[in-house]
Amino acid sequence: MTLKHKRILTDDIHQPLITGFQEAFSQSQTSATTYKPLSDTSSQEIQLTQPAKKRLKTYIWVTWLSSLMGEDKQCKYTAWLSANYQFPKRESDFDSSAHDRMVKQRAIQHKNQGFAAYIEDDNSFTINGETCDIGGKPDIVVNENGQIIIEDCKSGKRKTSHRMQVLIYMLLFPLSPQGQQICQRQAPSGRLVYPNGIVEIAPSEVNTEFKEFFRQTVAIVSSTTPPCQSPSHWECRYCNVPSAYCPAKFDKEANTENHDLF
Numbered sequence: 672m673t674l675k676h677k678r679i680l681t682d683d684i685h686q687p688l689i690t691g692f693q694e695a696f697s698q699s700q701t702s703a704t705t706y707k708p709l710s711d712t713s714s715q716e717i718q719l720t721q722p723a724k725k726r727l728k729t730y731i732w733v734t735w736l737s738s739l740m741g742e743d744k745q746c747k748y749t750a751w752l753s754a755n756y757q758f759p760k761r762e763s764d765f766d767s768s769a770h771d772r773m774v775k776q777r778a779i780q781h782k783n784q785g786f787a788a789y790i791e792d793d794n795s796f797t798i799n800g801e802t803c804d805i806g807g808k809p810d811i812v813v814n815e816n817g818q819i820i821i822e823d824c825k826s827g828k829r830k831t832s833h834r835m836q837v838l839i840y841m842l843l844f845p846l847s848p849q850g851q852q853i854c855q856r857q858a859p860s861g862r863l864v865y866p867n868g869i870v871e872i873a874p875s876e877v878n879t880e881f882k883e884f885f886r887q888t889v890a891i892v893s894s895t896t897p898p899c900q901s902p903s904h905w906e907c908r909y910c911n912v913p914s915a916y917c918p919a920k921f922d923k924e925a926n927t928e929n930h931d932l933f
């Protein structure tokens with residue numbers, strides 16, 4: 672099916688609550704950026720140069736949601752297109768070796784302490800919903816003396832999106848078959864493991880405000896109308912949507928030495 676649509680600013684409706692939530696989180700978190708509402712109000716018709724196949728049901732990865740909720744990404748179109756259509760993605764050059772080493776080391780630490788730890792594929796889940804399915808894979812789920820903790824290892828700098836990711840895991844993992852068995856109706860805690868320290872996340876942080884923020888973000892990504900594209904040099908550069916599927920893609924390499932200012 673060929674995707675052809677008009678830009679519609681459906682997501683801007685949700686901005687006030689998202690902003691409030693971000694501010695609340697920024698007080699206890701890594702430095703959160705101020706949420707900037709999208710300013711693109713054009714209704715330009717977009718015609719893709721290659722066909723994209725519509726998914727039978729919207730499928731969302733947890734990390735797509737956490738990137739938007741933590742404001743790592745401003746362009747909601749990336750997640751929307753990936754969730755609703757299948758198309759050949761640009762190859763990622765992300766090197767996961769440091770992360771993989773951290774996960775292995777944490778697993779060994781837990782084992783040495785006598786704790787039951789479940790690693791990556793053991794924790795993979797898909798939660799079915801009315802409008803979409805959501806999938807995720809926490810790095811580690813560990814039972815520390817009866818307290819269930821969902822851990823994610825991060826080899827880079829601290830970001831709000833990391834906290835969002837773990838909070839979504841804390842919300843959804845207990846609903847999965849393996850989560851029900853491991854958690855036994857107990858609300859899990861969360862933990863972010865960085866090279867330079869550990870951040871603990873209390874079960875109480877999965878509160879009404881967070882759930883509403885989560886629902887609103889899911890609604891944007893699973894909407895039948897696409898959010899507007901927000902092209903920027905930085906974001907488009909690392910976006911895995913090829914230009915054939917995003918005519919707005921900012922992919923020009925400008926010569927920044929062409930001036931006489933300094």
Ligand code: SF4
Nearest residue numbers: 746902907910917920
């Ligand atoms: S290429 Fe740019 S504008 Fe297009 S979806 Fe990706 S980030 Fe958004």
